[in-house]
Amino acid sequence: MSTLTIENLTKEYGDVTALEDVSFEIDDEFVVLLGESGAGKSTLLRCINGLTEPTSGEIRLDGEPIVGSQPDVGMIFQQHNLVEGLSAYVNALTGSLNSSSTFESLLQQQDRSTKKDALEALETVGLLDEAHQHVSQMSGGQQQRVGIARALVQDPRLVLADEPVASLDPSSAETVMGYLKKAAGLHEVTALVSLHQVNIAAHFGERFIGLRDGQLLFDVDQDGLTPELVDELYGSVETVGLAQQTDPPEIPSTDQPTLGAET
Numbered sequence: 001m002s003t004l005t006i007e008n009l010t011k012e013y014g015d016v017t018a019l020e021d022v023s024f025e026i027d028d029e030f031v032v033l034l035g036e037s038g039a040g041k042s043t044l045l046r047c048i049n050g051l052t053e054p055t056s057g058e059i060r061l062d063g064e065p066i067v068g069s070q071p072d073v074g075m076i077f078q079q080h081n082l083v084e085g086l087s088a089y090v091n092a093l094t095g096s097l098n099s100s101s102t103f104e105s106l107l108q109q110q111d112r113s114t115k116k117d118a119l120e121a122l123e124t125v126g127l128l129d130e131a132h133q134h135v136s137q138m139s140g141g142q143q144q145r146v147g148i149a150r151a152l153v154q155d156p157r158l159v160l161a162d163e164p165v166a167s168l169d170p171s172s173a174e175t176v177m178g179y180l181k182k183a184a185g186l187h188e189v190t191a192l193v194s195l196h197q198v199n200i201a202a203h204f205g206e207r208f209i210g211l212r213d214g215q216l217l218f219d220v221d222q223d224g225l226t227p228e229l230v231d232e233l234y235g236s237v238e239t240v241g242l243a244q245q246t247d248p249p250e251i252p253s254t255d256q257p258t259l260g261a262e263t
């Protein structure tokens with residue numbers, strides 16, 4: 001269980017203030033980051049994972065300042081950043097790579113337990129049967145699930161995901177979000193996930209942080225995410241379904257891997 005603390009975080013790009021005095025703490029939760037385009041979501045995630053240096057403020061994981069890139073922080077990208085010519089299994093294994101490793105040396109280098117971790121991570125995302133398939137032959141949803149498996153192999157304390165389902169159709173997006181939430185629960189990692197789709201956010205989020213113009217607009221739990229609050233964040237958007245939440249789609253259990261599930 002991990003605690004992420006953001007304290008008075010500000011990021012300026014020249015004249016543009018992308019984040020302004022943002023503070024919050026999350027603790028063993030599945031937290032969704034909401035905000036319209038340009039609100040500062042990516043900048044916040046990039047500051048946390050060390051890809052961007054904050055102008056001021058502090059970021060701590062379990063009380064220790066995070067400075068620069070951290071192996072304890074797993075990242076899932078919108079475009080999943082997989083190596084297309086390699087299998088799902090080898091892509092998952094790359095989660096354990098250190099910066100000096102090469103793909104050629106990857107299979108020789110990894111010990112049995114890391115290889116087992118990669119297979120278990122693929123099982124968690126329902127892709128054990130597809131472990132040896134090239135990711136180039138997989139659907140977008142399956143590729144994103146390999147991206148989740150790769151982050152799990154890193155054995156992070158915190159998982160960040162930047163618009164992980166933005167390029168997927170609604171059904172695949174729900175399936176991938178279901179696996180992401182299941183993976184975070186099984187591995188007991190804190191997760192911070194930015195999303196555009198409010199209804200998907202409402203299905204899966206346990207807590208919601210809203211950014212507007214780089215500032216924290218709200219930090220609420222499921223009951224607090226009202227259509228009025230979402231309207232305040234986005235102006236007028238489609239908020240149908242927020243008031244009447246339905247159960248998220250069922251995700252197959254790990255001991256019953258999906259056979260050729262197409263997502």
Ligand SMILES: Nc1ncnc2c1ncn2[C@@H]1O[C@H](COP(=O)(O)OP(=O)(O)OP(=O)(O)O)[C@@H](O)[C@H]1O
Nearest residue numbers: 013016017018035036037038039040041042043044
């Ligand atoms: N490298 C950069 N240089 C200059 N300005 C930047 C840079 N990155 C982001 N910005 C600016 O910072 C602000 C916040 O951008 P950011 O990408 O964090 O928003 P976002 O909420 O993730 O948006 P989106 O959903 O479109 O990705 C915007 O005004 C953006 O133009």
